[in-house]
Amino acid sequence: MANAEIIAVGSELLTADKIDTNSLWLTDQLNALGVEVRRKLVVGDDRKLLAESIRQSLQNADLVILTGGLGPTEDDVTREATSEALGRGLVFRQDLLDALLERFQRLNRKMADNNRRQTFLIAGAESLPNDRGTAAGQWIDCEGKVLMLLPGPPNELQAMFTGQCAAKLRGKLPVRVIRIRLYRVAGMGESDLDQLISPVYKPYENPVTTILAGAGDIQIHLRAHGETEQEAEALLAAVGSPIEELLGDRIYSRDGSNLETVTGGMLRAGGATLCVAESCSGGLLGGRITSVPGSSDYYLGGFLVYSDAMKTRLLGVDAELLRTHTSVSEEAAKAMATSARARTGSTFALSVTGEAGPESQSGAPVGTVIIGFAGPAGEPEAATYRLFGDRNGVRARAAQWALDYLRRKLR
Amino acid sequence: MANAEIIAVGSELLTADKIDTNSLWLTDQLNALGVEVRRKLVVGDDRKLLAESIRQSLQNADLVILTGGLGPTEDDVTREATSEALGRGLVFRQDLLDALLERFQRLNRKMADNNRRQTFLIAGAESLPNDRGTAAGQWIDCEGKVLMLLPGPPNELQAMFTGQCAAKLRGKLPVRVIRIRLYRVAGMGESDLDQLISPVYKPYENPVTTILAGAGDIQIHLRAHGETEQEAEALLAAVGSPIEELLGDRIYSRDGSNLETVTGGMLRAGGATLCVAESCSGGLLGGRITSVPGSSDYYLGGFLVYSDAMKTRLLGVDAELLRTHTSVSEEAAKAMATSARARTGSTFALSVTGEAGPESQSGAPVGTVIIGFAGPAGEPEAATYRLFGDRNGVRARAAQWALDYLRRKLR
Numbered sequence: 001m002a003n004a005e006i007i008a009v010g011s012e013l014l015t016a017d018k019i020d021t022n023s024l025w026l027t028d029q030l031n032a033l034g035v036e037v038r039r040k041l042v043v044g045d046d047r048k049l050l051a052e053s054i055r056q057s058l059q060n061a062d063l064v065i066l067t068g069g070l071g072p073t074e075d076d077v078t079r080e081a082t083s084e085a086l087g088r089g090l091v092f093r094q095d096l097l098d099a100l101l102e103r104f105q106r107l108n109r110k111m112a113d114n115n116r117r118q119t120f121l122i123a124g125a126e127s128l129p130n131d132r133g134t135a136a137g138q139w140i141d142c143e144g145k146v147l148m149l150l151p152g153p154p155n156e157l158q159a160m161f162t163g164q165c166a167a168k169l170r171g172k173l174p175v176r177v178i179r180i181r182l183y184r185v186a187g188m189g190e191s192d193l194d195q196l197i198s199p200v201y202k203p204y205e206n207p208v209t210t211i212l213a214g215a216g217d218i219q220i221h222l223r224a225h226g227e228t229e230q231e232a233e234a235l236l237a238a239v240g241s242p243i244e245e246l247l248g249d250r251i252y253s254r255d256g257s258n259l260e261t262v263t264g265g266m267l268r269a270g271g272a273t274l275c276v277a278e279s280c281s282g283g284l285l286g287g288r289i290t291s292v293p294g295s296s297d298y299y300l301g302g303f304l305v306y307s308d309a310m311k312t313r314l315l316g317v318d319a320e321l322l323r324t325h326t327s328v329s330e331e332a333a334k335a336m337a338t339s340a341r342a343r344t345g346s347t348f349a350l351s352v353t354g355e356a357g358p359e360s361q362s363g364a365p366v367g368t369v370i371i372g373f374a375g376p377a378g379e380p381e382a383a384t385y386r387l388f389g390d391r392n393g394v395r396a397r398a399a400q401w402a403l404d405y406l407r408r409k410l411r
Numbered sequence: 412m413a414n415a416e417i418i419a420v421g422s423e424l425l426t427a428d429k430i431d432t433n434s435l436w437l438t439d440q441l442n443a444l445g446v447e448v449r450r451k452l453v454v455g456d457d458r459k460l461l462a463e464s465i466r467q468s469l470q471n472a473d474l475v476i477l478t479g480g481l482g483p484t485e486d487d488v489t490r491e492a493t494s495e496a497l498g499r500g501l502v503f504r505q506d507l508l509d510a511l512l513e514r515f516q517r518l519n520r521k522m523a524d525n526n527r528r529q530t531f532l533i534a535g536a537e538s539l540p541n542d543r544g545t546a547a548g549q550w551i552d553c554e555g556k557v558l559m560l561l562p563g564p565p566n567e568l569q570a571m572f573t574g575q576c577a578a579k580l581r582g583k584l585p586v587r588v589i590r591i592r593l594y595r596v597a598g599m600g601e602s603d604l605d606q607l608i609s610p611v612y613k614p615y616e617n618p619v620t621t622i623l624a625g626a627g628d629i630q631i632h633l634r635a636h637g638e639t640e641q642e643a644e645a646l647l648a649a650v651g652s653p654i655e656e657l658l659g660d661r662i663y664s665r666d667g668s669n670l671e672t673v674t675g676g677m678l679r680a681g682g683a684t685l686c687v688a689e690s691c692s693g694g695l696l697g698g699r700i701t702s703v704p705g706s707s708d709y710y711l712g713g714f715l716v717y718s719d720a721m722k723t724r725l726l727g728v729d730a731e732l733l734r735t736h737t738s739v740s741e742e743a744a745k746a747m748a749t750s751a752r753a754r755t756g757s758t759f760a761l762s763v764t765g766e767a768g769p770e771s772q773s774g775a776p777v778g779t780v781i782i783g784f785a786g787p788a789g790e791p792e793a794a795t796y797r798l799f800g801d802r803n804g805v806r807a808r809a810a811q812w813a814l815d816y817l818r819r820k821l822r
Contacts, residue, residue: 014448016439017623017632019430028427037425039460042451049450049471056467060460210428276694276715282706283689283697286715290693291803293769301721304687304697304712310755314712344721358704392702 002173003038004030005057009069009078010152011044022067022150022157029161031208033169034176034225035063045069050081054147058085062145063169068152070135072114078149079138082122086142090120096127096136103134122149128164132156139168146172179232181207181222181240184253186404189388193218193247200242207235215389215396216404217259252407259403260288260295266410267298272347274406276302277315277340279327279353280369285399300344305336315339326362327353330382333372337382341374348409349374350402354387356394369398371405413584414449415441416468420480420489421563422455433478433561433568440572442619444580445587445636446474456480461492465558469496473556474580479563481546483525489560490549493533497553501531507538507547514545533560539575543567550579557583590643592618592633592651595664597815600799604629604658611653618646626800626807627815628670663818670814671699671706677821678709683758685817687713688726688751690738690764691780696810711755716747726750737773738764741793744783748793752785759820760785761813765798767805780809782816 006027008020020042027037038061043050050069057064069078083090096119104111118134121127128137128150135151137160148165150157185193190213197220201209207224222240226232244251253262267274276285282304289299303314308327311317317335325331333351341349354369355362367387374380383405387397417438419431431453438448449472454461461480468475480489494501507530515522529545532538539548539561546562548571559576561568596604601624608631612620618635633651637643655662664673678685687696693715700710714725719738722728728746736742744762752760765780766773778798785791794816798808 014438014451015619015621016435016442017621019435024427024430027425031427038455038457039464040425040453044449046449052467052471053450056463060463210426212428278694278697280701281698282701283687283694283699283715286689286694286717287692287698287806288694290691290717291806293802295693296717296772299717301715301717301725303714303725304694306697306701306707306710306712310712313756314714314754343725345724361707391704395698395702 002034002062003036004063004065005039005041005061006037007041007043007050007053007057007064007066008152009043009045009050009066011046011075013042013068014044020067022152022154025154025158026065026067026161029166030063031223032178033166034173034178035169045075045077047077047081047084050077051084054082054085058142058145058147063148064145065148065150067150067157070118070137070149070151072112072117072134074114076117079117079120079122082138082140082147082149086122086140086147088123091123093119093121093127096121099129099136100134125149128160130156130160132159137164139165175227176225177227177229177232178223178225179229179236180224181236182254182256183220183243183247183251184256184258185218185220185247185250186216186252186259186400186407187250188218190218196246197243200246201239204235204239207239209239215393216387216400249408249411252404259400259407261292263403263407263410264289264292264295264298266407267348270410272410273298273300273345274348274350275300275340275344275346276402277336277349277351277372278302278304279306279311279336279351280356281352281395281398281402282306284395285350285352285402288399288403300346302344302349303336303340311336315343326364328355328362328364328368328370329353330370330372330384333370333382334374334380335372337372337374338380347376348406350406352398352402354394354398356391356398358391367394369394369401371398371402373405373409375409413446413473415446415474415476416450416452416472417448418452418454418461418464418468418475418477419563420454420456420461420477422457422486424453424479425455431478433563433565436565436569437476437478437572440577441474442634443589444577444584445589446580446584456486456488458488458492458495461488462495465493465496469553469556469558474559475556476559476561478561478568481529481548481560481562483523483528483545485525487528490528490531490533493549493551493558493560497533497551497558499534502534504530504532504538507532510540510547511545536560539571541567541571543570548575550576586638587636588638588640588643589634589636590640590647591635592647593665593667594631594654594658594662595667595669596629596631596658596661597627597663597670597811597818598661599629601629607657608654611657612650615646615650618650620650626804627798627811660819660822663815670811670818672703674814674818674821675700675703675706675709677818678759681821683821684709684711686711686751686755686757686760687813688747688760688762688783689713689715690717690722690747690762691767692763692806692809692813693717695806696761696763696813699810699814711757713755713760714747714751722747726754737775739766739773739775739779739781740764741781741783741795744781744793745785745791746783748783748785749791758787759817761817763809763813765805765809767802767809769802778805780805780812782809782813784816784820786820
């Protein structure tokens, strides 16, 4: 495989708060082209140090990508540092100036003098037009290696790489076909999942398997490369098929869709509607359901009943039931779902109650979460879970578990 | 100021998903000691490339910190690469082996053979004990510069740096006192804020001013360093006082507290209670309010009324009013707040209705959000905003604007 180094330029990227996210996006793109990233650097707006870093990276790698430092102001030093590193001059380009002047005219603004700095190319470089900003990129062939200067703003960089650089790189690199599979999994912890499937994927370097875990939501990425599509697909199947068999219906999505979108699609397909009654999740479940555009097709709304008094006052849950069983009980969850369904007239109702912490109010251990469910057929149901995390981790998992409960009921 | 380079070691940090967060934490710590970070690198588990990177960084900086690659397995190459870069051998240390054996005995586990790799130090290095893991750190003085090898797991690295390295560094560095101010601001956009305050902070390199923006929530960090506390405080005041004057009561917090905590504190102090009625925010407002531990002291719950039918059915909002004014109207927002307050018996009620997009349902432009408010005194109120962002950006800002509306009413 060919290899690359990525240099992010800008003193703001050397603070405690700022992350260089461009290199993550570029790594994904490069991997998909069969290029491995060997090293990443972040360098401040320091011409001498940047020039030295460029020289070092060109010694190490086939491809060096610089991001940022192509702006109009004096602290943007990528052009000058590259010129110094390669020992090549900067050349004024009338066509770049014309394009800039035309851009400013179109926006009805006057071009500032310092934008002229953006009309210079490294001698021998090819200009990469930027239709989203003033900084043109540059593609520089040097002694069998490639050096790219790309703008820092992610939307400009991504459009330029996707629209221009990827095709040019593909022409230079040995052909590798990349195929990807993605599974999303709910209802189990990351370490349990990894213990289950690691014997399957660990023996393989190709495909590369990556596991990303959020609160109760796990993504498994498989990425295989081969000389032909058949080879890549066969490698994917060698790892993917046994994983699918092991996980069964815990896999809720194969196209990247999240759980609120998947369950929303099931409700829409069945012509059904949904309401919620939330206690410990406090609105997070409703918030997730309504994050999907068009969710008003199947989602009606619901009740935030944070106190026992509100469970009785807004939902009519029997105060005696709450005293006997506490609000963190399957009885309470069933009563909440039943009443929310009756009061909204929805087909299905989900309820969430539990102890998110830091202290227990009901006596149930912190992390206890109960999901209730009511529908047109059968008795209301409830299930008790012991979820992991701090207060907001438990709350986020409670919403995820509720959506997964619904998914399994609708299946 | 002294300067540093940070090298994160590990091939897993060169994937599209993994971020080197240790360098962010270390940057914060180093800045607080008056040390500037000049460059950051991420290098895979490649001994030769790592050795070369260490040599280069030692040429550039006073202080070089390596994180990771100190584990027991063959792919952990930080010790060998450092040995190669410095031209110093690795020395077996019986005391490190004794400590490891004692650790395993305490945990009632057998030490694996490859843990012996962790008992070797660079010749001349000082060992940094690790009470949270098996990887001892190393402090290496070399020709007036300092090289530190620290473990990769954040909890081990942080305990080692805070407990051992910071004090040793302080003894080596010129004394710098660091003082910090933090403002959190609501109710204005980032570019408006920056336009307002940049003439104040731009002329100063010390304090360093950093502006972090979330959805409608802006943090302004000022960090000043000086030889004495008085000098640092005077520098902070020179920038902070005019900023406070310009922003006035848009500053809602000076101690880092978020808006749900600040408004919660105001409600608790006044012995008041709150309920919500959410349409386009769909639960996000309730979710934020209940993210604060102890919010049940002042928060009752509320209504998720996503459709017009639910606004009438759950809250009794007049269907004729919704037909005449649409649900995205100040009339609807006021009726929602008034009814939610009556039905829950709370002191105050907040309502949110609007058009989050992608398409408008009511005819109001996407981004239109209306906050309603009802309390014990005076008529219900409402205010209309035009918020920025995609669907979930508008929804997140709607919750933020509602909390800020409440804050200004309670003030």
